[in-house]
Amino acid sequence: MSxxxxxxxDMTLDDGHHCLSCGAHVHERxxxxxxxxxxxxxxCPDxxxxxDLRQGAxxxxxYDLEEDRGQSTASGYHPIFGDSDE
Structure with missing residues (x-):
């Protein structure tokens, strides 16, 4: 009795919704x-x-962590507050 x-x-997810940095599958939202x-x-969150995601990563x-996070840099420029020398 067979x-x-x-x-x-095939359960592979190939819907194009993935992070270009790490390749993780992400929701379209x-x-x-x-x-x-x-x-x-x-x-992505992974x-x-x-x-960093809220800042535009x-x-x-x-995206550069040091510059785009708003940390002080060697030039003294801050993306929100402008030059620190003013």
Missing amino acids: ADRPTWA TIAGYGDNDGNLFA CSTPR GRDPD
């Missing part, structure tokens, strides 16, 4: 909220902090 077993569909206007996500491929 029963035919069902075949399982994550891309809509943190990615750029072309649907690209350059950082490889970046919530602070997901939409900017050239």
Whole structure:
């Protein structure tokens, strides 16, 4: 008595919703909220902090932690407050 077993569909997620930095699968709402206007996500919750995502790490491929987080740099420039020499 042999029963035919069902075949399982391939469960690989290839819907294009992934982080371009680490390759993790992300929800389309994550891309809509943190990615750029072309649907690209350059950082995700798996490889970046919530602070960096709010600061634009997901939409900017050239996001620099030291400059874009607003930390002081050698030039003294702060992205929100401007030059520190004023």
